[in-house]
Amino acid sequence: MEIEIIKEYIPEDNKFSSDPECLKYAGILPEGYKRVGKCSNELALLAKKTLIKAWGTIVEVKEGYKYYLLRVEPHYHFKQGKNGFHKGCTIYIKT
Numbered sequence: 001m002e003i004e005i006i007k008e009y010i011p012e013d014n015k016f017s018s019d020p021e022c023l024k025y026a027g028i029l030p031e032g033y034k035r036v037g038k039c040s041n042e043l044a045l046l047a048k049k050t051l052i053k054a055w056g057t058i059v060e061v062k063e064g065y066k067y068y069l070l071r072v073e074p075h076y077h078f079k080q081g082k083n084g085f086h087k088g089c090t091i092y093i094k095t
Helices: 020-026 041-050
Strands: 003-009 033-035 058-063 066-076 085-094
Touching: 003 041, 020 066, 020 085, 041 058, 041 066, 041 085
Parallel strands: none
Antiparallel strands: 003 058, 033 085, 058 066, 066 085
């Protein structure tokens, strides 16, 4: 299914950076969205490509009849290195 990019921006109140302290903001859901459980391969690939963008970048997209928001934000996984903190792109779906 084709993905339409609607808007790309960095919010004025962006709180994300390479500082691990910003992890405390990563759990805050964008208003009107929830985390996506599963997504298409195309959407996952777009999220991966979005990682080159600046911290806090938001990309609003439409795939079929569904609206998504991709946000470059800190991720933390216990399996990666010393502390597992890294740049990630979370996919949210409009509720």
